[in-house]
Amino acid sequence: MNEMIERILAHRTVRDFEERHLNPEQIETIVRSAQAASTSSFVQAYSIIGVTDPDKKRELAKIARNQHFVAENGHFFVFCADLHRHDVIGKMEGKDVAASLESTEKFMVSVVDASLAAQNAALAAEAMGLGICYVGGLRNDLEKVSELLKIPDKVIPLFGLAVGYPASVNDQKPRLPFEHIYHENEYQQNNAVYKEQLKQYNEEIQEYYRARTEGERCDTWTGQMAEMLSHPQRMYMHDFVEKQGMNKH
């Protein structure tokens, strides 16, 4: 197996970084790697904000419920779905692009574009021997994030990406069974098989936690997920996105 695939398969989250900043060349390589990703119909519907101001980083860490590595890392990127640029372009070119930009379709396009770019950035960072952690916790308060980063209309900060020199590396949690994620020609229609796969995965996850906590922790994946999802989170999102002028119709 080649080195690149080995690296992709070996991905582990890093939440603990050395006190050492990335240099401008590293930052540029990461951003250019992000830009090399595919983009839907060449729209390039994303922006990346590098946050270096220590006060802003501390504020972002607070928003993400005091996850220290949001403030303490080698560099912190915020990936944004961005249709603001296209709004400016519509005006420059004297074309009415409002209905497009407000559509759920283009909202999806911008979220996909930003995410493809982000994953390229993450892998480029890992290829340099750096570690990464995505930070969805910014979505706890996008009003505040938008204020801090002076985000205009038609831009949604989706998540952060903390990058840096790893001080410690997390274990890799086992993923869902291959057969449960990958279907051939049609989505799995047999509900009994579907549930059996989930049960099999629960056993694997329990074994993973048991081995790492000397038997103290033994929750299942379906238990974790059901518990988490029974407490709806970030229910302001629908209105926030709409207020930004996206996903309206």
Add this chain to the structure above:
Amino acid sequence: MNEMIERILAHRTVRDFEERHLNPEQIETIVRSAQAASTSSFVQAYSIIGVTDPDKKRELAKIARNQHFVAENGHFFVFCADLHRHDVIGKMEGKDVAASLESTEKFMVSVVDASLAAQNAALAAEAMGLGICYVGGLRNDLEKVSELLKIPDKVIPLFGLAVGYPASVNDQKPRLPFEHIYHENEYQQNNAVYKEQLKQYNEEIQEYYRARTEGERCDTWTGQMAEMLSHPQRMYMHDFVEKQGMNKH
């Protein structure tokens, strides 16, 4: 610069494949690479459908406005945002997860998760010497795609990924200027600078087309985008996603 970053930066779209199928080991490596990507709070909110049935591939190609490489390739994957699994889990565990799963927040999570996984898949394929092309054209008719692939509630087929042995390789179009995509500490506030960057990019894109068409084609990026966006596309998407039980509130 290391080999992995070189490969990321060298990405080119391939829309023309040799008549040669991927073998099961290649497919498994690509899917496992997808699964190795980060996932928000470990939700793993995506599924991948490999389409091998020639009739279904032809139907999908038709939906994508007769893009031949949707039918003719080494393998065709469809990446789906998937919260169906979590709906099943809610019932298994006796927890009410409906409000979570119907939220815009979890819709975004599932679109991000599927996209991070897809970009890992794309890069793994390229690492094997294969070529790739994303196919957003499936979104021309997701009702029909869902019927063909027997997609349940709370699943959205987002895009296809055609993979195969390259018969010819596209040129790499220049991307937006680094300074236009990457902002520091706050989104670019100076509108004059912002527009100047777009004009500079227009010149670069015009030069790119001129060089490749012996001067016949000389459109600008802002012109292309404004023209495309002035014709709203896929305006059924808002209702479709809602009908699937997602992005409702």
